[in-house]
Amino acid sequence: MKIIIFIIDGLGDRPNEKGETPLKIAKKPTMNRIAEEGICGLMNAIDIGIRPGSDTAHLAILGYDPYKVYTGRGPLEAFGLGLDLKEGDIAFRCNFATVDDNFIVKDRRAGRLDFETAKILEKEIDGLEIDGVKVIFRSKGYRGALVLRGEGLDYMVTDADPHKDNVKVEEVKPLRKEAEKTAEILNKLLKIIYNKLKDHPVNIEREKKGLPPANIILPRGAGIVPKVEKFYEKYKMKGAVICGTALIKGIGKMLGLDVIEVEGANGTPNSNIMGKAKALLNNLDKYDFFLINVKAADEAGHDGKFELKKEIIEKIDNMLSYIFENINKDSVYFVLTGDHSTPIEVKDHSADPVPIVIWGKSVRKDDVKEFDEFACAKGGLHWIKGEHVMRILLDLTNRNEKFGA
Numbered sequence: 001m002k003i004i005i006f007i008i009d010g011l012g013d014r015p016n017e018k019g020e021t022p023l024k025i026a027k028k029p030t031m032n033r034i035a036e037e038g039i040c041g042l043m044n045a046i047d048i049g050i051r052p053g054s055d056t057a058h059l060a061i062l063g064y065d066p067y068k069v070y071t072g073r074g075p076l077e078a079f080g081l082g083l084d085l086k087e088g089d090i091a092f093r094c095n096f097a098t099v100d101d102n103f104i105v106k107d108r109r110a111g112r113l114d115f116e117t118a119k120i121l122e123k124e125i126d127g128l129e130i131d132g133v134k135v136i137f138r139s140k141g142y143r144g145a146l147v148l149r150g151e152g153l154d155y156m157v158t159d160a161d162p163h164k165d166n167v168k169v170e171e172v173k174p175l176r177k178e179a180e181k182t183a184e185i186l187n188k189l190l191k192i193i194y195n196k197l198k199d200h201p202v203n204i205e206r207e208k209k210g211l212p213p214a215n216i217i218l219p220r221g222a223g224i225v226p227k228v229e230k231f232y233e234k235y236k237m238k239g240a241v242i243c244g245t246a247l248i249k250g251i252g253k254m255l256g257l258d259v260i261e262v263e264g265a266n267g268t269p270n271s272n273i274m275g276k277a278k279a280l281l282n283n284l285d286k287y288d289f290f291l292i293n294v295k296a297a298d299e300a301g302h303d304g305k306f307e308l309k310k311e312i313i314e315k316i317d318n319m320l321s322y323i324f325e326n327i328n329k330d331s332v333y334f335v336l337t338g339d340h341s342t343p344i345e346v347k348d349h350s351a352d353p354v355p356i357v358i359w360g361k362s363v364r365k366d367d368v369k370e371f372d373e374f375a376c377a378k379g380g381l382h383w384i385k386g387e388h389v390m391r392i393l394l395d396l397t398n399r400n401e402k403f404g405a
């Protein structure tokens with residue numbers, strides 16, 4: 001029996017004044033069919049009241065304790081962007097952002113910078129050297145990964161990203177003595193980058209078109225190469241990841257999962273999600289396990305766009321219809337859920353639990369007929385944590401060990 005975990009990033013939401021969420025009012029016949037044929041519930045990836053990042057949430061859902069294996073978002077983003085890290089490297093997630101001359105953040109995503117412009121600006125950063133420390137930088141749209149390579153570096157530094165607009169870029173501070181040099185290098189690097197990018201021709205062009213210039217990067221999530229048990233060692237299953245964003249690819253690479261690349265899968269609302277569905281079906285017989293992530297609903301949540309989030313969910317339902325025409329209960333257990341909620345009113349992640357449904361031959365089907373935050377609360381799974389997902393699936397596919405004689 002194969003296992004497919006399908007994660008709609010940022011899926012959950014909070015009811016608006018009409019008591020509706022984008023998921024509840026989206027036209028989603030296939031998601032409702034899966035809920036009707038499966039067993040449903042609510043899930044917090046980490047625990048009740050814990051607001052997860054996509055990184056810690058995916059680790060938990062894959063059965064890894066983030067409190068033990070998580071060493072920062074940076075390395076995961078770097079892996080996902082094709083960078084190999086060496087011992088001593090410090091890696092960061094970065095956003096291309098827009099600041100004014102006083103380093104006040106005007107747009108911490110530089111208008112969700114396009115991929116092509118990001119690649120041009122990437123060349124101004126990648127290859128810099130400061131006080132003997134090499135700077136490596138890769139981008140995928142407004143998102144990027146920064147690696148500092150040199151002597152005497154340490155990942156215990158604070159974020160430069162203030163995580164909101166209209167405040168000053170944070171001065172990077174060391175959290176321990178060993179990190180003083182790293183903090184100093186980063187603060188110098190941001191000033192150098194700002195001076196290189198603020199008058200760059202692509203930014204002059206962007207400002208002429210009324211677009212926010214991408215004139216700085218905002219590092220966050222400093223981390224080092226994590227030591228973690230590979231997925232195959234842990235579960236004796238050959239697995240693959242299908243996704244658009246570097247972070248999830250990076251998690252896959254860190255765990256030794258194959259990353260199935262899909263042309264045009266880019267984590268944005270016009271990502272090639274049907275291409276992801278085709279990639280799954282074309283590779284179905286090659287793997288025991290798949291993790292599929294669709295990112296765009298999370299972006300809509302971050303941008304506070306209710307209608308867009310609803311439309312994206314409807315597009316995903318269409319993608320699921322295609323998948324469900326081509327899989328059957330005799331060979332697949334399918335989990336549909338989210339990694340966290342990204343409520344429109346919050347414009348960031350929240351600890352509101354997400355709906356989850358497990359579909360497959362021997363699940364104890366419940367009375368839930370719709371896939372949303374309210375209906376699934378009445379399902380047979382009740383409430384579970386991310387760490388329970390793989391445990392339940394290993395049991396349903398008769399792969400788990402008996403505890404006791």
Ligand SMILES: O=C(O)[C@H](O)COP(=O)(O)O
Nearest residue numbers: 054095109143298299302
């Ligand atoms: O989209 C992502 O990469 C994260 O989920 C949110 O990061 P951001 O707030 O920096 O866009």
Ligand SMILES: [Mg+2]
Nearest residue numbers: 009010054339
């Ligand atoms: Mg997420």
